[in-house]
Amino acid sequence: MVYRASTRPAQGLGETPGDDGAPVLLHARGIVKSYRRRRVLNGVDLTVRSGEVAAIVGSNGAGKSTMLKICAGLASPDRGRVSVRGRLGYCPQDAGVMDFLTPGEHFTLFGAGRGLRPAAASRRGRELARTLDWSVGRRTLAKDLSGGTRQKLNVVLAALGDPDVLLLDEPYQGFDRGSYLDFWKNVWDWREEGKAVVVVTHMLSRLDRVDQVLDLSPRTGTEATL
Ligand SMILES: Nc1ncnc2c1ncn2[C@@H]1O[C@H](COP(=O)(O)OP(=O)(O)OP(=O)(O)O)[C@@H](O)[C@H]1O
Structure with a gap:
């Protein structure tokens, strides 16, 4: 599936620039979103390659779920564009x-x-x-x-x-400890299989094991790579 928030093709999607060679499976660029007069996302970028896990973090209300919904094609950005290469799986915060x-x-x-x-x-x-x-x-x-x-x-x-791209919005709520660890084992397996995985998480203890962190906390809102 390819979802675009604008009609212009996203540069970089599926390309293998740089030395690591892995194709880009999710590319979000310049995402801006406001609800009424409140700007929630202000020019957010996220690029996830095959075999990468990205975490989206930030305080309550920072816009994490909004960003994921926009990446899933379930909400429209006011500006910016999203492209997905391959099939997409989305796990909403509330069990759908x-x-x-x-x-x-x-x-x-x-x-x-x-x-x-x-x-x-x-x-x-x-x-x-x-x-x-x-x-x-x-x-x-x-x-x-x-x-x-x-x-x-x-x-x-x-x-x-x-799916090639997995978008997971705080997916382990209510899991017991064993299931929580099982969940993260699945994430590492999906990474090994070459999927691009994005997890909205408050579990900071796992951030040292992901490939990149998108921190949407106020005053940040930019992509950071560990
Ligand atoms: N459909 C909507 N209409 C109006 N406001 C909305 C809508 N969806 C989200 N918001 C507002 O946008 C802001 C960001 O919401 P979002 O759910 O993306 O935050 P979050 O970072 O995922 O929060 P949490 O950590 O609490 O899950 C919040 O202030 C929320 O109230």
């Missing part, structure tokens, strides 16, 4: 699941949208769930899942269909 469907039915539904047959979607969904220490029951409706398990369903749905 349907109360009266089972997890298995979610796998089938979301899998169909990603071109997977029902059996393959079910198999892949259950595999992904196991990596988060979740054994998927057959009959439980999403409304009856615990908060942490609903969030696991949210992460699995984002990763279903093997």
